[in-house]
Amino acid sequence: MTATLTAPAVAPPSAAGPRRRRRTLSPTLLAFVLVPLLVETLWVFWPALQGVYLSFTSWDGVSPAVMVGFGNYAELFSDPTFGRAFLDTVLWLVLFGGLSALGGLGMALLLLKDRRGVGFYRAALFTPVVFSLVATALIWQAIYQPDGLVNTILGALGLDSWQHSWLSDANTALYAVIVPALWRQIGYIMVLYLAGLKGIDPTLYEAATVDGASRWQQFTKITLPQLSSVNSVVLSVIIIDSLRSFDVVWALTRGGPYHSSELLSTYMYSTAFQSLRLGYASALAVVIFVLAFGVILTYLVRAFRDADA
Amino acid sequence: MSRRPKGPQAALKTGGYHLVAGGISVLWLLPILLVVVTSLRTFDDVAANGVGSLPHSFTLGNFAQAWIDGGEFQAMVNSLVVTIPAVIITLALGAISAFALSRYDLPFRRTVLLVMLAGNLLPPQILLVPVSKMAEMLGIYDTLGALIGVQIGFGLGFYTFVLYGFMRAIPSEIQQAAVIDGATPLQIFWRIILPLTRPALASLSALAFTWVFNDLLWSITVIRTDTKMPITSALLGLQGQYVSQWNVIAAGSVIAAIPTVAVFLRFQRHFVAGLALGAVK
Structure with missing residues (x-):
């Protein structure tokens, strides 16, 4: 470390220790850190702070914003649409999140071993992941039409009474929107689990087989515990993705009919850019942020731990 | 076997x-x-x-109808005009910050890294109103430049974080030898670290291309004019323009999916590796 005076010391993770060293900071390195940080500050951190500030105002975007204190937050409690959107978001989290995790894990287990055809099966499940959610939504919108594939199949099976306008019925709209979202998400979660499953030491299973452990015991006693880090990643991905879900709902129902498929994200968007209630929309955004906060924090704690591993 | x-x-x-x-x-x-x-x-x-x-x-x-009458040709051009620079610039910025943070013992480097990652994890909703207003103030509202800017800013934290993990794993001896030979940080970055990071950059480019290309939320937030819409929001326009003409809407959806499917097929291995790279770190 004493050999070079001008060049900053290379960081050997363990040997250096936390002792402070005198050195001149290279301007190149300073720029390497500060330029990206400034870009992100301009587009993310500064707007985020403004978003929090705006949530305490009433603003139509044209006349000056008026401070209203916690007025927007108080209004949330008496806003039935907010209640609906909140419950739908929770339902979305449970159904979309839960089913994509179970489906993804199930498919990863089914398609883990390399055997004939597995490459094709994996590709089939993964293909929707590369489509945009808008294209996905339009594909499924055609499927859900009164004369679309779902009703055609039901008719062919003699289940005419089950035929339905899936997207325009307030009782089915939300579930009809979850299906395409799942169709696209399961392949993604499968890839995460496949990577996790491949990382498990095969000798664990060999030892268990020798000890006479059943398939189920191997799954609960080896596979699941070994997957714990992937599970926490999947959990974060699911929660963050659920709270961000917007495109597929927006493209299929705009949150309707009668707010029956409204999520906090779609409600926030329409409040901001259609009702032009920018302060109230910002309060909705803050609620979404607060809901995501726990996950963001745990994700960061893990990242912090791994950052120097 | x-x-x-x-x-x-x-x-x-x-x-x-x-x-x-x-x-x-x-x-x-x-x-x-x-x-x-x-x-x-x-x-x-x-x-x-x-x-x-x-x-x-x-x-x-x-x-032909979706491509010409439906305006998908213009939309595809817009999408590529946004996506390609956004991916290149984000990865360039992500690479330099990851390099400085991972290879040098800078003060507060872990804090900076995590703050940058935290920015990417924020729900975008909290940024929508301020970003659209800021774009108006800067005079770039309703331009592709605004879309490029926000895509870069919002994606940066994630790419920095992934590249940090990757660059951190490169043995320090290689760099020490270069330092003794008098190489500047810029030379070390360009000649040593960046070439070794190529696999991660390939994965992230494939991933970033899909993400930026497929985005809807930012484009409907900062773009208003139909002729400036990228392909995802143009597809929503098509849905309104050709109500219940499912043949045209389907053709439009196929067109919109072609670029990302092509990227996926061409870079399949990198693509899947990239997804795992980001998550299983």
Whole structure:
């Protein structure tokens, strides 16, 4: 470390220790850190702070914003649409999140071993992941039409009474929107689990087989515990993705009919850019942020731990 | 590796496996097949027999209609004009910050890294109103430049974080030798670290291309004019313009999916590796 005076010391993770060293900071390195940080500050951190500030105002975007204190937050409690959107978001989290995790894990287990055809099966499940959610939504919108594939199949099976306008019925709209979202998400979660499953030491299973452990015991006693880090990643991905879900709902129902498929994200968007209630929309955004906060924090704690591993 | 199944029981098991896995795969591909078939049918056929029926016609005219009348050509150009610079600039910025943070013992480097990652994890909703207002103030509202800017800013934290993990794993001896030879940080970055980071950059480019190209939320937040819309929001426009003309909408969806499918097929290995890279770190 004493050999070079001008060049900053290379960081050997363990040997250096936390002792402070005198050195001149290279301007190149300073720029390497500060330029990206400034870009992100301009587009993310500064707007985020403004978003929090705006949530305490009433603003139509044209006349000056008026401070209203916690007025927007108080209004949330008496806003039935907010209640609906909140419950739908929770339902979305449970159904979309839960089913994509179970489906993804199930498919990863089914398609883990390399055997004939597995490459094709994996590709089939993964293909929707590369489509945009808008294209996905339009594909499924055609499927859900009164004369679309779902009703055609039901008719062919003699289940005419089950035929339905899936997207325009307030009782089915939300579930009809979850299906395409799942169709696209399961392949993604499968890839995460496949990577996790491949990382498990095969000798664990060999030892268990020798000890006479059943398939189920191997799954609960080896596979699941070994997957714990992937599970926490999947959990974060699911929660963050659920709270961000917007495109597929927006493209299929705009949150309707009668707010029956409204999520906090779609409600926030329409409040901001259609009702032009920018302060109230910002309060909705803050609620979404607060809901995501726990996950963001745990994700960061893990990242912090791994950052120097 | 492949052993021939021995008894009839093993054959039954293999058959059952392919029945289940194959069945699910077909189910998964069915919507894709359907949209491709619908895009090749005439309007009269769809109107007479329903969107869910087997095809009774064949035409390529829907693609021309979506491409020219539906404005998808312009939208595709817009999407590429946004996506390509956004991906290149984000990865360049991500690479330099990851380099400085991972290879040098800078003060607060872990804090900076995590703050940058935290920015990417924020729900975008909290940024929508301020970003659109800021774009107005900067005079770039309703321009592709605003879309490029926000895509760069919002994606940066994630790419920095992934590249940090990757660069951190490069042995320090290589760099020390270069330092002794008098190489500047810029030379070390360009000649040593960046070439070694190529696999991660390839994965992230494939991933970033799909993400930026497929985005809807930012484009409908900062772009208003139809002719400036990228392909995702143009597709929503098509949905409104060609109500219940499913043949045209299907053709439009197929067109919109082609670039990302092409990237996926071309960089399949990198793509899947990239997804795992970001998550299993």
